Amino acid sequence: MASSSLYQRELAAAVKAASLAARLCQTVQKSILSSDVQSKADKSPVTVADYGSQAVVSLVLKMELPSESFSLVAEEDAGDLRKDGAQDTLKRITKLVNETLSTDSTYNISLSEEDVLAAIDSGKSEGGPSGQHWVLDPIDGTKGFLRGDQYAIALGLLDEGKVVLGVLACPNLPLASIANPDRDASQDQIGCLFSAKIGCGTDMQLLNGSTAKKIHVSTIENPADASLFESFEAAHSMHDLSSSITQKLGVQAPPVRIDSQAKYGALARGDGAIYLRFPHKGYREKIWDHAAGFIVVSEAGGVVTDAAGNDLDFSKGRYLDLDTGILVTNKKLMPLLLNAVQDALKEKSLSTSLL
Numbered sequence: 001m002a003s004s005s006l007y008q009r010e011l012a013a014a015v016k017a018a019s020l021a022a023r024l025c026q027t028v029q030k031s032i033l034s035s036d037v038q039s040k041a042d043k044s045p046v047t048v049a050d051y052g053s054q055a056v057v058s059l060v061l062k063m064e065l066p067s068e069s070f071s072l073v074a075e076e077d078a079g080d081l082r083k084d085g086a087q088d089t090l091k092r093i094t095k096l097v098n099e100t101l102s103t104d105s106t107y108n109i110s111l112s113e114e115d116v117l118a119a120i121d122s123g124k125s126e127g128g129p130s131g132q133h134w135v136l137d138p139i140d141g142t143k144g145f146l147r148g149d150q151y152a153i154a155l156g157l158l159d160e161g162k163v164v165l166g167v168l169a170c171p172n173l174p175l176a177s178i179a180n181p182d183r184d185a186s187q188d189q190i191g192c193l194f195s196a197k198i199g200c201g202t203d204m205q206l207l208n209g210s211t212a213k214k215i216h217v218s219t220i221e222n223p224a225d226a227s228l229f230e231s232f233e234a235a236h237s238m239h240d241l242s243s244s245i246t247q248k249l250g251v252q253a254p255p256v257r258i259d260s261q262a263k264y265g266a267l268a269r270g271d272g273a274i275y276l277r278f279p280h281k282g283y284r285e286k287i288w289d290h291a292a293g294f295i296v297v298s299e300a301g302g303v304v305t306d307a308a309g310n311d312l313d314f315s316k317g318r319y320l321d322l323d324t325g326i327l328v329t330n331k332k333l334m335p336l337l338l339n340a341v342q343d344a345l346k347e348k349s350l351s352t353s354l355l
């Protein structure tokens with residue numbers, strides 16, 4: 001067990017940063033305008049909320065931890081916002097950031113557009129195996145955010161290449177199990193925050209501030225009783241491959257498809273027992289898409305590996321170097337899951353070599 005005071009200030013700062021960023025995202029999601037959505041060079045969407053959330057997290061961490069050196073590896077950068085024609089968008093982001101920070105009575109500041117650009121661009125660190133680095137996905141699941149579905153603000157801290165704490169704010173995740181088709185959605189309390197610190201377990205609280213309780217992964221041992229999470233977007237994970245794996249395992253329930261690292265949070269509290277992610281060939285996973293989710297699941301008693309059963313290595317810079325895909329489940333099911341994955345991958349490579 002790690003000492004309970006280790007990383008305590010950092011965890012409190014991370015919870016505050018992610019909660020304020022979630023507030024900004026909720027404001028934007030309520031009033032999403034098509035002009036708020038831009039397309040990055042790789043055609044993926046980015047919104048005023050992605051930029052605003054990144055600025056808020058960066059500013060709050062710096063204000064809460066003023067004496068510490070600051071390194072942030074984050075998804076977005078302000079390059080497009082500095083271009084001609086982006087002035088109105090930048091104005092809107094700056095207003096949103098100032099309004100969000102002013103909801104916390106301890107902050108009495110007014111940021112300029114240049115301050116906001118600088119806060120966004122402070123996320124350009126390369127990370128790596130030495131020292132401490134914050135890792136941020138300001139909105140994970142931007143497509144889900146745009147659809148009004150699940151998304152997460154995902155913030156982790158690396159120390160000497162290892163994830164030592166993580167916070168996942170999931171503004172649209174119900175408190176009740178997301179995998180239960182019989183739940184009455186109109187009765188749901190919505191908005192969950194997961195937090196984990198190395199050696200200290202995982203907590204969940206309502207985003208609006210209820211007291212935290214410890215959560216644990218599912219104790220299911222028979223794969224027939226397990227349910228599966230996977231990406232909502234088929235472009236992000238091969239649904240046919242996870243379907244052949246779950247057939248081998250005898251999983252009965254249909255897959256639950258939700259966006260973002262909300263899948264890690266839902267698995268950490270036992271809503272489902274397996275999360276499979278198989279990106280199409282050539283895609284390289286980024287550390288911000290997994291760091292917070294990884295520790296939220298690990299500290300809740302779960303296991304996260306690549307498709308060959310190797311631990312994830314967050315010390316290699318902005319990308320995760322891994323074999324084929326990501327598997328998440330409890331300790332009892334992992335050996336069975338690994339066998340099924342290996343079999344399904346062998347069959348897939350045989351069938352493609354016959355084409």
Ligand SMILES: Nc1ncnc2c1ncn2[C@@H]1O[C@H](COP(=O)(O)OS(=O)(=O)O)[C@@H](OP(=O)(O)O)[C@H]1O
Binds near residue numbers: 075
């Ligand atoms: N081609 C491809 N393959 C795999 N993954 C990709 C791909 N393209 C994008 N991404 C990343 O997926 C992140 C969204 O997470 P999920 O796949 O879990 O959710 S979703 O179902 O796609 O909404 C998403 O995170 P955000 O950009 O933060 O939304 C991306 O980092």
Ligand SMILES: [Mg+2]
Binds near residue numbers: 044045
């Ligand atoms: Mg993105």
Ligand SMILES: [Mg+2]
Binds near residue numbers: 139141
């Ligand atoms: Mg992401």
Ligand SMILES: [Mg+2]
Binds near residue numbers: 140141
């Ligand atoms: Mg993102």
